[in-house]
Amino acid sequence: MPASALGLPSELALAFLAGVLLNLTPCVLPVIPLKIRTIIHHAGASPRQRVEAAVAFLAGTLLFFLAIGGAGALLHWTWGVLFQSPAIIAFLIAMMAGFAAMIFFDIDMPVPAFAYRMGGGRHMEPLISGVLAAILSTPCTGPFLGGVLAFALTQAPAVLVAVFLTIGLGLALPYVVILLHPSLLDRLPKAGEWSRRLRQALAFLLLASAVFFAGSLLSTHVTLWLWRAWAVGLAVWAGVAIVQRGTLTVRIVAISAAALGLSTAFAGGLLMLPHGGPLHWRPFTEAQLVAARRAHRPVLVEFTAAWCINCKILEKTVYVAPAVVRAAQRENLVALRVDLTRPNPAMERLLVKDGGAGLPFAEVRDPEGHMTEIFRGLFSPAALVAAIDRSASHLDMTG
Template identity: 30%
Template sequence: MKDKKTSKGQLLMKKFLVYFTLWLFIGSWALNTSEAIAAEINDLLSPVSKESADEIVKVRTVWSQDRAHPESQVILAVIFDVPKDFHINADQSQIITVKDLVLIPTKVQMIKVPEGITVESPRFPQADQLKAEYADQPLMVFSGRTVIYLAMKIDETVKPGQLSVKLQINYQACDKKTCYMPKKTIVKESFEVVELNQKSVEINKEIFKGYYAAQADVTAKKVAFDLFGLTFSLNVSFWWGKILLMLTAAMGGVMLNFTPCVLPIIPIKIMSLSTTAEDRKRCIILGLTMSFGVLVFWLALGTMVALISGFTAANQLFQYPVVTILIGGIIAVMAVGMWGQFSFRLPDFIYMINPNQNSLMGSFGLGILTAILSTPCTAPFMGAAAAWAATQNPVTTITTFGFIGSGMALPYLILSASPGLVKKMPKTGPASELIKQVMGLFMLAAAAYFVGSGLSVLLSKPPDPPETLYWWVVMAFCAAAGGWLVYRTVRIAARRRQTVFFVALGIIVIALSFIGGSRLTDRGPINWINYTPERFNEAVAQQKIIVLDFTAEWCLNCKALEHGVLNTRKIINLFASSDIAPIKVDITGNNPSGKEKLKQVGSLTIPLLVVYSSDKRIVFKSDFYTADQIVDAVRKAREASR
């Protein structure tokens, strides 16, 4: 009896072990093939025809560029050519659940990516609604040519060479009556990474228009402004946000008149208006004409940004030495005209911009020249507005630049409409001539600046800093203006008070000229590292806090911030810390890696200061900043690095 119980127990144990082993096998197989099982179930629940989807839908891939650079982005487009009367199901996020029906969503997934490449989530188009016979409610589908974008960010550590990626594409083709067998395709693609000095060309532009339009829409919903710590942002996804941005751009245009680039022109216009102040109508017409010249230039600039590939910022004009040298020559001719030296006949266009003539063409030309002179400088609020505009459609881009021009033109309209403001300027006599002569010398200083910065662009060899000796020529003309003011004041001034005031003013100008020449040609107290991608990567590898200062020899705002903020004792001591790498990105000349870096940090204009934490996160970015802001940014970077 006992033996029977034992054998029965052993039999039960054997059965249990067999069933348990079988259960483990089935469970393991099910876990390892869950996608296959799900696909089988989906196939059973879908109204499937035995015809294969790849016989209906053609799938191909194309790149956005012929080759890519380290620390840049390249985009792969997956193109579905879906014939008429057919469709493929939408992606998982847009597909609608239908009772008693399982629909296979379209899916694009990277399954093999080289080290140093980061792939963003696929960007699917907006799906359409469609009524099919096999569903009791509308479906979400893709039809016609459907493009799905995969953006890939290339780290700066990626070495030049051929890189390969592998992606998996899943989709199911259907018509209005039935669906076809789901399709899974494995695609291998490769692209070339090259050095920054090798050109990369955009290709398949028509295919990628949709991506860039969507990207602009995503990134441009909020535009941030920062003025010495005063920060605010505008949501431009609403109509009122766009209007506020346009008004902010106009405010930036007004402020352009108070930058070092434009200030030399304002006294010239005031003197020009003073001669016609008694004739209010004539004064207003001249003011309107000059304002129109300013506006025409900014509209033309906006048109260039909107329509010319690769032209994205106003100050790009000054990266072409021919432009700066030509402008310097025109200013020099105008300066000579201020001294009344046109005793010989010059080309007619010179007389058109001679401010002494008070002609309509002269005022119009002066307006254009004033706007041209403003482009090396970026006023508060203007840089962010212009950068946003460059990513928008042509109408929005041109309109934004038009508002900048309108703001810049506004002070001249106010002056022309209020002749009383300029009536006190001497119109004739020795005092009037002295003002013209002093302003003529200052204009010669401006001419020397533009010619010198143009030559600096020609002679610069990045990453080495550009030549700065031309500043001594600029300051020599400024000192001459101060000296001439002292000499002529002593000769012609009738009152002692006037003599003392203008002589003191002249001496101050002479002193500031020598101080300015010394400071502008000095490399400064900060041990800057001249930017190259390799030096930046070295600082990253050393886990240092990186301060990037974007500058150029023709950027007067950059000079002002450098000497007024960066060269203060507080910042000098801060940047001397061993955990900080101060790196200067000078885009004066042909510096493609520097310009690429400016683009990567999301800006088009300079000046710009960017602070990175040791893990390469941007903790601060501003075009107008204070010393306290920099100190606070470094503190945040240190905290983020812990």
């Protein structure tokens, strides 16, 4: 069993920091509207009620990480494996669309009768918010998380579960602190029309996430029209908010939300049919690796999935960057893609064997087939260009 050079206490500290930083990843952004709603609903409550809400939120997050950590220990699941299930994705899409409607129209969350009988009705929303935040964090590997997960998957079950629980604790901490200290929000202007419009804008963010994950289940053309319908809805909502009588703040909120949402959708290529990209990706096979080695060509291997938000960010930014394209052409690079949208045991074993524990993950191999660089999570075009150049120089030094 490999031991960490840092030791378990340091790995747990990194796991905690990785959990905190997960809040900044695109995967967790969709649940921010629900978290804000939970915080606002409890901001004026008694200290005891706020403590109970904080405990419920933390419990929801830790329960999920306990479950996923146990599954990792017993079933050897990799990070994000839940999103390979169409049933789970469909359930999450329904939840996100439902929460978006609740937030947009300010509808109270329906609470099952058994929760009322147990006296926990008012804590259902923070509990579900904590669970959903934890679930939506799993398609992303943020800073430090890739290394932490690679370490955890080599450890005894108890250590692996402890690492996962520590990640969950870090993920929940910022919102627990705000729930316990609502005075941190005192500087915000009093609620009014501007806050209603802001809430509605955040509902569009949650709805966009539902559309994104729907792309894992639906055809490209259907998903394209869903994105276009979302964009039209956002534009119409912003137009109505602008022309209606309201304060300057209301109009700024509407214009900013529409400009940010529509520009992001356009820049991300969400409103047009996708294309192969300048690297001319090919599906990964062992035969492709052998052919590249025989032709003395370096190889870039990307492990990706339709539900991996960070993967899509890399594909829309790093892999199409002019410097990367020039480096790929200069070194006659072969770009291979491993699609883990659905379960693929052979490719999942390859991912773990090559040092990955979640998506996104990429590796660069030199013309002799030796792996010279790996990337976990997000990275820059400059880092990839340097890795491609090093793969060529590695051959010069060893050839």
